[in-house]
Amino acid sequence: xxxxxxxxxxxxxxxxxxxxxxxxxxxxxxxxxxxxxxxxxxxxxxxxxxxxxxxxxxxxxxxxxxxxxxxxxxxxxxxxxxxxxxxxxxxxxxxxxxxxxxxxxxxxxxxxxxxxxxxxxxxxxxxxxxxxxxxxxxxxxxxxxxxxxxxxxxxxxxxxxxxxxxxxxxxxxxxxxxxxxxxxxxxxxxxxxxxxxxxxxxxxxxxxxxxxxxxxxxxxxxxxxxxxxxxxxxxxxxxxxxxxxxxxxxxxxxxxxxxxxxxxxxxxxxxxxxxxxxxxxxxxxxxxxxxxxxxxxxxxxxxxxxxxxxxxxxxxxxxxxxxxxxxxxxxxxxxxxxxxxxxxxxxxxxxxxxxxxxxxxxxxxxxxxxxxxxxxxxxxxxxxxxxxxxxxxxxxxxxxxxxxxxxxxxxxxxxxxxxxxxxxxxxxxxxxxxxxxxxxxxxxxxxxxxxxxxxxxxxxxxxxxxx
Amino acid sequence: xxxxxxxxxxxxxxxxxxxxxxxxxxxxxxxxxxxxxxxxxxxxxxxxxxxxxxxxxxxxxxxxxxxxxxxxxxxxxxxxxxxxxxxxxxxxxxxxxxxxxxxxxxxxxxxxxxxxxxxxxxxxxxxxxxxxxxxxxxxxxxxxxxxxxxxxxxxxxxxxxxxxxxxxxxxxxxxxxxxxxxxxxxxxxxxxxxxxxxxxxxxxxxxxxxxxxxxxxxxxxxxxxxxxxxxxxxxxxxxxxxxxxxxxxxxxxxxxxxxxxxxxxxxxxxxxxxxxxxxxxxxxxxxxxxxxxxxxxxxxxxxxxxxxxxxxxxxxxxxxxxxxxxxxxxxxxxxxxxxxxxxxxxxxxxxxxxxxxxxxxxxxxxxxxxxxxxxxxxxxxxxxxx
Numbered sequence: 001x002x003x004x005x006x007x008x009x010x011x012x013x014x015x016x017x018x019x020x021x022x023x024x025x026x027x028x029x030x031x032x033x034x035x036x037x038x039x040x041x042x043x044x045x046x047x048x049x050x051x052x053x054x055x056x057x058x059x060x061x062x063x064x065x066x067x068x069x070x071x072x073x074x075x076x077x078x079x080x081x082x083x084x085x086x087x088x089x090x091x092x093x094x095x096x097x098x099x100x101x102x103x104x105x106x107x108x109x110x111x112x113x114x115x116x117x118x119x120x121x122x123x124x125x126x127x128x129x130x131x132x133x134x135x136x137x138x139x140x141x142x143x144x145x146x147x148x149x150x151x152x153x154x155x156x157x158x159x160x161x162x163x164x165x166x167x168x169x170x171x172x173x174x175x176x177x178x179x180x181x182x183x184x185x186x187x188x189x190x191x192x193x194x195x196x197x198x199x200x201x202x203x204x205x206x207x208x209x210x211x212x213x214x215x216x217x218x219x220x221x222x223x224x225x226x227x228x229x230x231x232x233x234x235x236x237x238x239x240x241x242x243x244x245x246x247x248x249x250x251x252x253x254x255x256x257x258x259x260x261x262x263x264x265x266x267x268x269x270x271x272x273x274x275x276x277x278x279x280x281x282x283x284x285x286x287x288x289x290x291x292x293x294x295x296x297x298x299x300x301x302x303x304x305x306x307x308x309x310x311x312x313x314x315x316x317x318x319x320x321x322x323x324x325x326x327x328x329x330x331x332x333x334x335x336x337x338x339x340x341x342x343x344x345x346x347x348x349x350x351x352x353x354x355x356x357x358x359x360x361x362x363x364x365x366x367x368x369x370x371x372x373x374x375x376x377x378x379x380x381x382x383x384x385x386x387x388x389x390x391x392x393x394x395x396x397x398x399x400x401x402x403x404x405x406x407x408x409x410x411x412x413x414x415x416x417x418x419x420x421x422x423x424x425x426x427x428x429x430x431x432x433x434x435x436x437x438x439x440x441x442x443x444x445x446x447x448x449x450x451x452x453x454x455x456x457x458x459x460x461x462x463x464x465x466x467x
Numbered sequence: 468x469x470x471x472x473x474x475x476x477x478x479x480x481x482x483x484x485x486x487x488x489x490x491x492x493x494x495x496x497x498x499x500x501x502x503x504x505x506x507x508x509x510x511x512x513x514x515x516x517x518x519x520x521x522x523x524x525x526x527x528x529x530x531x532x533x534x535x536x537x538x539x540x541x542x543x544x545x546x547x548x549x550x551x552x553x554x555x556x557x558x559x560x561x562x563x564x565x566x567x568x569x570x571x572x573x574x575x576x577x578x579x580x581x582x583x584x585x586x587x588x589x590x591x592x593x594x595x596x597x598x599x600x601x602x603x604x605x606x607x608x609x610x611x612x613x614x615x616x617x618x619x620x621x622x623x624x625x626x627x628x629x630x631x632x633x634x635x636x637x638x639x640x641x642x643x644x645x646x647x648x649x650x651x652x653x654x655x656x657x658x659x660x661x662x663x664x665x666x667x668x669x670x671x672x673x674x675x676x677x678x679x680x681x682x683x684x685x686x687x688x689x690x691x692x693x694x695x696x697x698x699x700x701x702x703x704x705x706x707x708x709x710x711x712x713x714x715x716x717x718x719x720x721x722x723x724x725x726x727x728x729x730x731x732x733x734x735x736x737x738x739x740x741x742x743x744x745x746x747x748x749x750x751x752x753x754x755x756x757x758x759x760x761x762x763x764x765x766x767x768x769x770x771x772x773x774x775x776x777x778x779x780x781x782x783x784x785x786x787x788x789x790x791x792x793x794x795x796x797x798x799x800x801x802x803x804x805x806x807x808x809x810x811x812x813x814x815x816x817x818x819x820x821x822x823x824x825x826x827x828x829x830x831x832x833x834x835x836x837x838x839x840x841x842x843x844x845x846x847x848x849x850x851x852x853x
Contacts (some may be wrong), residue, residue, distance in 0.1 A: 110590075122538050168471070183554060190749060299481045344598070347599075355599050368715065370713070370714075372600060372710075372713060378716070398616065399615050399616035401608045401611035401615060401663045402664040403611070403662075404660070405603055405607060408603065411660070415603050415608050417712045417719075419715065427612075427712035427806070429602070429603045440619050461599050
């Protein structure tokens with residue numbers, strides 16, 4: 001038995017009202033908002049956030065594989081899966097891979113994880129799909145694309161859903177793409193692409209996996225699919241012969257946009273939340289072909305199956321005040337105001353446990369937990385008996401400032417001193433917040449964010465955000 | 468512990484005008500301050516046995532060496548040492564000069580503080596420190612962490628902070644050498660653009676150019692140079708962690724480095740805080756002055772704000788604080804500030820300060836704190852009859 005044992009969902013707090021896009025360029029936009037990665041977020045940080053939620057109930061030592069899926073990795077060359085694994089404090093001896101190329105990558109990574117566990121190559125694989133796909137200003141896709149991440153644990157326990165079968169096709173078909181020169185996702189003849197590409201391939205793989213397993217269209221409890229837009233999903237349901245109203249997982253496109261490689265997994269999360277033991281669920285995605293996976297919901301499925309819950313992940317949105325802020329935060333307009341600083345990879349490598357895995361030191365003599373890692377205890381001055389200790393990522397603000405002078409893309413910037421649960425005090429930037437959320441006693445959680453981008457090399461570190 | 472009390476005398480001081488000294492080089496500042504001190508002490512440069520330069524930023528020609536003092540003054544063939552210790556740089560350079568005399572090694576020692584912040588792009592002070600940890604800190608932001616915690620603990624308000632700025636601007640407006648020579652109202656301070664909450668623009672000292680100098684000698688030969696020499700009663704330095712924001716045991720309502728340095732300096736001088744007639748303290752931000760007067764033992768912890776409210780720290784109050792105008796109004800060229808405070812204390816003890824003169828002082832105190840709270844230096848000076 002192989003399947004899904006945990007799901008974590010992360011949606012950035014920032015939202016762009018589509019009316020602001022319409023106001024900027026004229027013309028019409030559909031109602032609603034799109035989720036926008038904050039100025040210090042990218043596909044890598046979204047992935048870390050989803051992974052942390054997914055792993056809340058797991059000892060990191062039990063994970064022996066991590067697959068990262070994205071079409072918008074911050075790097076063309078540099079593996080992101082291993083960065084996510086390190087930020088999650090996973091062991092070194094794990095299998096990692098990046099899946100990319102098309103928005104099918106999320107389902108491809110899930111499929112590969114299932115096979116890795118089936119074959120015995122790995123026992124428990126974390127799949128993380130994350131995207132913040134760029135759209136050109138004034139393009140049709142600008143109001144459509146949104147940002148999110150979903151993480152899924154695949155193992156032999158299949159607590160939430162058991163894998164049954166899969167089907168795939170692959171053939172060159174140009175629909176959406178982004179070349180090395182493109183500044184945003186490109187698209188060609190949507191009507192033809194949907195009817196002769198998307199619907200054809202998706203209906204084929206979904207039909208095949210259902211037929212092969214003898215699942216009739218009336219028996220399918222939920223169809224979870226990535227789509228170029230919400231309307232196309234309706235057409236697909238019709239094509240497959242299922243009742244769109246009751247069996248098609250409702251799209252979140254109006255609330256957060258179409259999120260790319262995590263989209264089918266986000267739909268899967270919603271499906272698992274609505275399922276009961278034994279329900280048939282198909283998850284499928286398109287991109288130069290298509291792949292569909294059939295799952296049966298397990299005993300753990302139901303309303304509390306997903307962390308923190310799909311709706312809860314959408315809670316407490318922060319509206320971007322202007323379209324211009326969106327252009328600035330996504331670095332479409334203007335320059336990064338932070339001075340160019342290249343962090344030495346010598347320092348990075350030497351301090352990985354402290355800065356990325358976020359370990360401090362516990363004094364064996366007096367018990368004080370301290371950060372950064374100490375050579376001599378800050379309190380009792382002991383030289384011996386100091387042990388590395390993993391810091392908790394939740395705490396309370398001890399003191400703060402809101403700094404208008406600090407060089408940063410977002411002004412003003414909160415800086416906070418946080419006392420962490422189970423000890424240790426850190427001094428970090430505040431993010432994802434309004435100025436009045438920065439106050440003494442406020443509960444915060446640490447979140448892995450882009451710190452600076454000197455020399456085209458992104459550096460990541462922990463910041464605090466309201467809990 | 469041996470005290471340096473009454474072993475070292477200040478026989479000469481000099482100070483440039485402080486401000487945006489766009490027409491002066493670092494060398495100009497050093498020379499102007501040093502030659503004024505030579506003249507004030509009636510000392511020939513050839514008589515200087517050793518010299519200390521307090522400066523924070525690396526010097527364009529001299530780098531991080533004593534050369535940055537020796538070259539402009541042509542002070543060769545003798546020891547010249549560069550001292551750098553955050554914002555306590557100036558007072559620590561002075562302390563080292565005093566120790567050099569008290570050790571018996573040297574008879575006459577020059578100490579100069581000079582800083583050229585306005586030659587730097589941006590805001591004068593380059594970012595230093597770890598590339599990742601604590602990124603985003605600024606000087607006002609770091610002190611604001613303490614101010615906000617203090618205000619949370621003791622209910623201090625921005626209105627009281629503003630009164631510190633009003634007082635120090637009043638003093639500075641009466642000082643011919645100060646950077647910001649204008650009075651401000653409480654409303655102006657409160658309505659100024661925000662820098663780092665709770666500090667608005669007028670809660671912050673400016674970035675300033677300037678230089679100051681002092682000449683110290685063996686007390687037993689001071690009479691050769693002038694009658695009204697001033698005696699060093701005590702000089703103490705103390706450090707605490709440079710990363711207080713990572714210290715889970717830190718209460719953030721005061722600085723232990725100041726408390727420790729003050730205890731030590733009073734002990735050397737054989738005096739109590741109540742004996743001090745005036746103090747030049749490190750008011751880099753308005754809140755810092757309030758905390759300082761507590762950490763120096765003048766007011767009890769939590770009561771500094773009330774002292775300000777009651778006017779006790781004005782020139783005509785019972786504990787005049789920063790009659791010069793302080794860093795707030797006089798300006799803060801980092802390494803120069805401490806030596807500039809010695810200059811003010813000496814001029815006050817000589818009774819030469821005009822409208823801002825404190826009435827008949829016998830003991831004066833100079834205090835720097837940097838880091839924030841990482842390093843603090845306290846110097847007590849007294850008249851010969853003190």
